[in-house]
Amino acid sequence: MKAVKFFGVAVSSGLLIGALVGWHFGRTITDGRLIWEEMFASAGYGQLALRQYEEADSVHARQALLSFTDFARSMSKLPSAQHDQALMVDTGRSYLRLAALEQLAGDDSLSHQYVRSAQESFKSIGRDIPEADLNKQVAKIVKAAAPVPSS
Amino acid sequence: MLKKVALFALLFLIGAGVGLFVGWIPSSSRERLREGRQFGGPADRDFLKTYDSIARLWSVNIGASMRLQDPKYGPEGRREYLSLTLDAAQKGKTQVTNPGALTLIDVETGITYVRLAMVEEAAGNLPASQTWMQKAQTTLKHAGWKDCSDAHLKTLVQALNKQDSCDGGCGKH
Numbered sequence: 001m002k003a004v005k006f007f008g009v010a011v012s013s014g015l016l017i018g019a020l021v022g023w024h025f026g027r028t029i030t031d032g033r034l035i036w037e038e039m040f041a042s043a044g045y046g047q048l049a050l051r052q053y054e055e056a057d058s059v060h061a062r063q064a065l066l067s068f069t070d071f072a073r074s075m076s077k078l079p080s081a082q083h084d085q086a087l088m089v090d091t092g093r094s095y096l097r098l099a100a101l102e103q104l105a106g107d108d109s110l111s112h113q114y115v116r117s118a119q120e121s122f123k124s125i126g127r128d129i130p131e132a133d134l135n136k137q138v139a140k141i142v143k144a145a146a147p148v149p150s151s
Numbered sequence: 152m153l154k155k156v157a158l159f160a161l162l163f164l165i166g167a168g169v170g171l172f173v174g175w176i177p178s179s180s181r182e183r184l185r186e187g188r189q190f191g192g193p194a195d196r197d198f199l200k201t202y203d204s205i206a207r208l209w210s211v212n213i214g215a216s217m218r219l220q221d222p223k224y225g226p227e228g229r230r231e232y233l234s235l236t237l238d239a240a241q242k243g244k245t246q247v248t249n250p251g252a253l254t255l256i257d258v259e260t261g262i263t264y265v266r267l268a269m270v271e272e273a274a275g276n277l278p279a280s281q282t283w284m285q286k287a288q289t290t291l292k293h294a295g296w297k298d299c300s301d302a303h304l305k306t307l308v309q310a311l312n313k314q315d316s317c318d319g320g321c322g323k324h
Contacts, residue, residue, distance in 0.1 A: 010162035018170020026178035037206045044209025048255040060295030067251020074198045
C-alpha cells in the first residue's frame with residue numbers, strides 16, 4: 001500500500017508539472033509558428049504582387065494588386081495578424097499603386113476611391129494621413145513608373 | 152534510500168513526459184482552432200488554402216535563395232533546393248483557385264526557371280540552361296511580363312536572389 005502511494009505521488013506530481021509545462025509551451029510555440037506562417041504568407045504574396053506590378057502590363061499589374069488587397073483583407077481577420085502593422089502598410093501602398101494605375105488609365109473616380117481605401121488602411125494602424133499627402137504620393141508613383149498598357 | 156530516490160525521479164520523469172504530451176496537444180490544437188475560427192465558409196476555405204500554399208512557397212523560396220547566395224553549395228545542391236520550390240509551386244497550383252494567386256504562383260515558377268537556367272549556365276550546361284530560360288520566358292510572358300529578354304531576367308533574378316536571401320538573414324547560418 002505504501003509502495004502504491006509512493007509510485008502514485010511520483011507519477012502524478014510529474015504528470016501535473018509536465019501538463020502545465022506542456023500547456024504553456026504548446027501555446028507559445030504554436031503561437032510563434034502561426035505568426036511565422038503569417039509573415040511568410042503576407043511577405044510572399046506582397047512581394048510577388050509588387051513584382052507583378054513592376055514587371056507586368058497594366059491588366060496583370062491591376063489583377064495582382066487587387067488580389068493582394070483582397071488577400072490582406074482576409075488575412076487581417078487572423079488572430080496571428082492582429083499586430084502585423086506591415087500588412088496594413090503594404091495594403092495601403094498597394095491601394096496607392098492601384099490609384100496610380102487608374103489615374104494613368106484616366107479613371108479619376110476609381111483612383112480617388114483607391115486613395116480613400118489607402119487612407120483607411122493607414123488609419124487602421126493609427127496613421128491618419130491627409131488625402132492631399134496621399135495624392136502627392138500617387139502623383140510620384142505615376143511619374144516614377146507608368147506601366148505600359150497591355151496591347 | 153538512494154534506490155528509492157532514483158525510482159521516484161524515474162517515475163516523476165515518466166509522469167512529466169506523459170504530462171508534457173497531454174498538455175501540449177490540446178493547447179496547440181486550441182491555438183490552431185482559434186486561428187481558423189473565423190473562416191468557415193467555402194470562400195474562406197479557399198483563402199486558407201491560398202494562405203497555406205503561399206506561406207509554404209515563400210519559405211521554400213527564401214531557403215533556396217539563401218543557398219544560391221552561399222558559395223558552399225554546388226550546382227547539385229542548388230538544383231535540389233530549386234526543385235523543392237518547383238514542387239511547392241506545383242502543389243500550390245493544385246490547391247489554389249483564385250486566378251490572381253495562380254498568376255503569382257506562375258511568376259514564382261518562372262523566376263525559379265530563370266534561377267535554374269543560371270545554375271546550369273554557371274555549370275557549363277548550355278543546352279539545359281537554354282531550355283530552362285525558354286520555359287521561364289513562356290511562363291512569364293503568359294503572366295503578362297513586358298520584358299522577357301535573357302539579359303533583363305538574369306539581372307532581375309540576381310537582384311532578387313540577394314533580396315530574398317536577405318529576407319532570411321542575408322545568407323547567414
